Amino acid sequence: MEVLGHLAISWLDPWLLFLTAAGTLAGIYVGAIPGLSVTMATSILISFTFKWQVNEALALIAGVFVGGVYGGSRTAILLNIPGAPSAIATALEGYPMAKRGEAGEAIGLTTVMSVFGGFVGIVALALFAPLISSFAIMFNSRDYLLLGMIGILLVGTLSGESFAKGAFAGALGVLIGMVGLDPMTAEGRFTFGSITLMGGIPYVAAMIGFFGVAEALSQLNNLDLPVIKQKIDRIIPKFSDVKRYFRLALRASGIGTIIGALPGTGGDIAALLAYDDARRTTKNPDVPFGEGCKEGLVAPEVANNAAVGGSFVPMLTLGIPGDAVTAVIIGALFIHGLKPGPLLLVETPHLFWFTVGNLALANIFLLIFGLTGIRVFTKIVECPKAILISLIIVLSAVGTYAIQNNPSHVYWMLGFGVAGYFLKTYGFQVGPIILGVILGPMMDANYRRAMIGARGDVGTFLWDFVSHPISLVLSVAFALMLLSQTPLWRPIIAQLRRGR
Amino acid sequence: MSEPSSPTARRPGEVMFCLLLAVFSVTAFWQSFAISGFRGLSEPGVFPMLASATMLVSSLLILKDVLSKPASPDAGFERFRQEVVPLRLVGVIMLILAYVVAMPLLGFVAGSAGFLFLSFWYLWRKGPLVSAVLTAVSLAVIYFIFRQVFQVVLPQGSLMQGLF
Numbered sequence: 001m002e003v004l005g006h007l008a009i010s011w012l013d014p015w016l017l018f019l020t021a022a023g024t025l026a027g028i029y030v031g032a033i034p035g036l037s038v039t040m041a042t043s044i045l046i047s048f049t050f051k052w053q054v055n056e057a058l059a060l061i062a063g064v065f066v067g068g069v070y071g072g073s074r075t076a077i078l079l080n081i082p083g084a085p086s087a088i089a090t091a092l093e094g095y096p097m098a099k100r101g102e103a104g105e106a107i108g109l110t111t112v113m114s115v116f117g118g119f120v121g122i123v124a125l126a127l128f129a130p131l132i133s134s135f136a137i138m139f140n141s142r143d144y145l146l147l148g149m150i151g152i153l154l155v156g157t158l159s160g161e162s163f164a165k166g167a168f169a170g171a172l173g174v175l176i177g178m179v180g181l182d183p184m185t186a187e188g189r190f191t192f193g194s195i196t197l198m199g200g201i202p203y204v205a206a207m208i209g210f211f212g213v214a215e216a217l218s219q220l221n222n223l224d225l226p227v228i229k230q231k232i233d234r235i236i237p238k239f240s241d242v243k244r245y246f247r248l249a250l251r252a253s254g255i256g257t258i259i260g261a262l263p264g265t266g267g268d269i270a271a272l273l274a275y276d277d278a279r280r281t282t283k284n285p286d287v288p289f290g291e292g293c294k295e296g297l298v299a300p301e302v303a304n305n306a307a308v309g310g311s312f313v314p315m316l317t318l319g320i321p322g323d324a325v326t327a328v329i330i331g332a333l334f335i336h337g338l339k340p341g342p343l344l345l346v347e348t349p350h351l352f353w354f355t356v357g358n359l360a361l362a363n364i365f366l367l368i369f370g371l372t373g374i375r376v377f378t379k380i381v382e383c384p385k386a387i388l389i390s391l392i393i394v395l396s397a398v399g400t401y402a403i404q405n406n407p408s409h410v411y412w413m414l415g416f417g418v419a420g421y422f423l424k425t426y427g428f429q430v431g432p433i434i435l436g437v438i439l440g441p442m443m444d445a446n447y448r449r450a451m452i453g454a455r456g457d458v459g460t461f462l463w464d465f466v467s468h469p470i471s472l473v474l475s476v477a478f479a480l481m482l483l484s485q486t487p488l489w490r491p492i493i494a495q496l497r498r499g500r
Numbered sequence: 501m502s503e504p505s506s507p508t509a510r511r512p513g514e515v516m517f518c519l520l521l522a523v524f525s526v527t528a529f530w531q532s533f534a535i536s537g538f539r540g541l542s543e544p545g546v547f548p549m550l551a552s553a554t555m556l557v558s559s560l561l562i563l564k565d566v567l568s569k570p571a572s573p574d575a576g577f578e579r580f581r582q583e584v585v586p587l588r589l590v591g592v593i594m595l596i597l598a599y600v601v602a603m604p605l606l607g608f609v610a611g612s613a614g615f616l617f618l619s620f621w622y623l624w625r626k627g628p629l630v631s632a633v634l635t636a637v638s639l640a641v642i643y644f645i646f647r648q649v650f651q652v653v654l655p656q657g658s659l660m661q662g663l664f
Contacts, residue, residue, distance in 0.1 A: 002541035171554035386623035
C-alpha cells in the first residue's frame, strides 16, 4: 500500500501533474529541434529548479527526458534531421515514408510504440532496481572505483571518434572534479591560493558550459541551412499495424532496457542495435529497409524509449549514470542532498517509487501530446537557429548565475563553453567530461579508502581486486574493455574463433 | 591503442590543438605532483596525478594519430580562421562576454535585453525593429515563466536595484 502511495504522488498532486505534463511537452520540442538536446535542457533546468522540492524538480526533469528522447524522431521523420542521436535510425525509414506522404502515419506509429517501449523500461526499473540495489550493498570501495572507471571508459569508448579522445575527456573531467579542498585532509588541490577555487568548480557551470554554450556555439556553423517544410495528414496509427509489430516491439524493448541499463550507453546505441536486430530478423518486409520500412521505424523508437527506464537502474542503484542525461540528473540529486547508490532505496524508498510513478505519468502525457498539436509543432521547429542560439545563451547564463548569485560561475560557464566548442570541433565528446566531473570525487574517495584498507601496500591493494568475487568480475570486465581498445584484441578474437 | 574511426584528413589547427592539450596535461601533472608529491599512495595528490597522467598519455596518442594523417594542401591560418574560428563565432563570444560582465551591473532584464537585441540583429539580420520586437516578446515570456511561474530569483544588478 505504501509503495502504491509513493507511485501515485505525481498522479494526485495537481502541481506535480502540471510539471510532468509541461516537462513532457517541452521535452518533445527540445528533442525535436536540431541543436537543442535533452542533456542541454536538463542541465539548464537543474539551475532553475535547485531551490524547489526534490519531487517538483524530478517531475519536470523526468518529463523533459521522456519527451526529449521521443521528440528527436519528429524532425527525423519530417525533415530527415534527427533531433537527437537516438533518432538517427528513425530518419533512415521515417523520412522515406514522409516523402511518400505518410509522415502522419509514421509519427502516429512511432508515438504509440515509443510509449509501449517506455512502459517496458519502467516495469524493468520497478522490478530489477530493488534487486540490484540489495546486491550492490555488498559492494565495497574498490568495486565503486571499478564501476566509476568502467562507466567513464564505456562513455569514452562508445561516444567519440577514438578511445584516446574518450579517455582524455574522462580524465579531464576527473581533474576538474578534484579542484578545491580535499574532503579528507582539507589540503588545497589546484586552488592556487584562491578562496573562490577552494570551494571547487561548480559542476552545474561545467554542465551548462559544456552542454549548453558549447552546443550553441557549434550551431553557429549551421546558421544558414535552409528550413524544410512538410505536410501532415492522418496521425492515429492503424490498430492492425500496432498488433502486427507487437512482437518486434517487445524484443526491441528488451534490447533498449538492457542497453540503457549498461553504464555509459543509453538510447543512441540501443536504437541502432534494435534497428540492426530488426533488419536481420525481418524476413519479408513490405518495403525494403532504407526505403520507409515500418519495422525499421518501430524498433529504434521502441528501444530508445525503453532505454530511459533502463538508464535509471544503474543511476539509482549504483550511483553510476546510464547516459549523459542521467549523469546530469545525478547532479540534480546531489544538489538536493540525496546520494544515489544502493542506500537510496533503503533510506529514501519513496523517492524511487515516486520516480517510477512519475516516469509512467510522463509516458501517458507523451501519448497525448504525441498524437496532438502536430500543426503547431511543424511551425515551432521552423524557428530560425539565430533566435534559438541567443535564447539558449541567455538561459544558460541566467541559470548558472541564479544558483549562488555568483558572477564567477558564469565566467566558468563561458570558459567551459568555449573549451567545449574546440573539443567538439576536434572530435572530442563532452559527455565523458561531465561523467568525470561527477564521478571523480567518488572515485578518488573510494581509491583512497581501498588503499588505506590495504595499509598502503600496492601488492595487497592489487590482490584485493582479484581475490574477492565481485571485484574480480568487475576487474575482468574493466580489463576486457581496455584490451578491446588495443591492437591485440582482433588477433585474440580471431584465435578464439579458429579454436572454436 | 587503436584509433579506428578517425577522419582521414587533418582538420585545420588540429596539430596545434593537440600540442596544447599535451602541454596542458604536463602542467596538470606537475601541479598534481605539487599537491602532495610521492609522500604516500593515499595522499590527496595521487588521484589527480593518475588523472593527469592519463590525459598526458592519451594526448600523446591523439597527437601521434593526428600527425599520421595527411595534411590538407590548402591548410593554413586562413582555413583555420574560416572553419574553426569564423568571425561570427568571435563576435558571439565577445557579445556573451559583454553580457556576462554587464549582468551583475545591469541585472537580468536590461542585460538580457541588450544581449538579445544585439545577437538577434547580428545573427538573424532582419533589421533593428524586428530584433527589438522579438527581444521584447522573448524577454517577456522568459521573465513570466521563470520569475512569475517558477519563482526563480533573477539577478537585479547593482545599478538597477528595485527597478525589476
